[in-house]
């Protein structure tokens with residue numbers, strides 16, 4: 001079975017392929033469908049945006065389609081930047097711009113006021129069903145950047161159980177505990193049960 005991933009991002013495609021490796025599925029990305037351009041993320045929740053992307057790709061390809069949307073939710077900022085995480089410091093913001101803005105917004109908060117969650121929603125759309133799963137990981141926002149791996153807010157997202165930031169983790173270590181890894185494994189469990197039921 002082919003599943004189209006609603007992204008051009010090779011990193012995401014590799015991570016998803018790794019997690020779904022034991023299932024009889026072939027993962028394609030939007031690189032196989034160059035006629036599909038940028039899909040505007042106009043929803044005001046992660047779930048709405050994930051479904052906008054998965055439904056658009058399903059309607060245009062006719063194939064089962066999978067999309068994810070992720071946000072960083074900081075308690076002291078009432079859940080911001082959330083669904084706006086990519087554009088926190090402006091429409092053309094870089095990862096560094098966003099990290100610097102977050103460090104600045106958080107500068108007057110004490111250690112125990114710095115709780116944050118990464119949340120990923122996965123949406124899966126076929127001609128007969130719509131499924132969504134979620135993955136959440138709890139951490140704290142550091143008062144400086146630490147680590148040079150990963151991307152996005154990883155250098156300022158500290159994970160207490162392993163006493164390091166996401167940017168100080170190897171890829172496999174991060175995937176085993178991350179929001180996206182959890183959401184994907186939840187999806188993988190559902191898909192696996194479906195395939196077992198279908199094929200006996």
Ligand code: IMP
Nearest residue numbers: 068069070071072085086151152153154
């Ligand atoms: P997206 O929905 O995967 O495109 O994520 C939206 C934004 O959230 C990205 O532009 C990053 O700034 C941030 N983000 C998503 N996933 C991660 C992660 O695993 N680590 C750090 N930042 C992330």
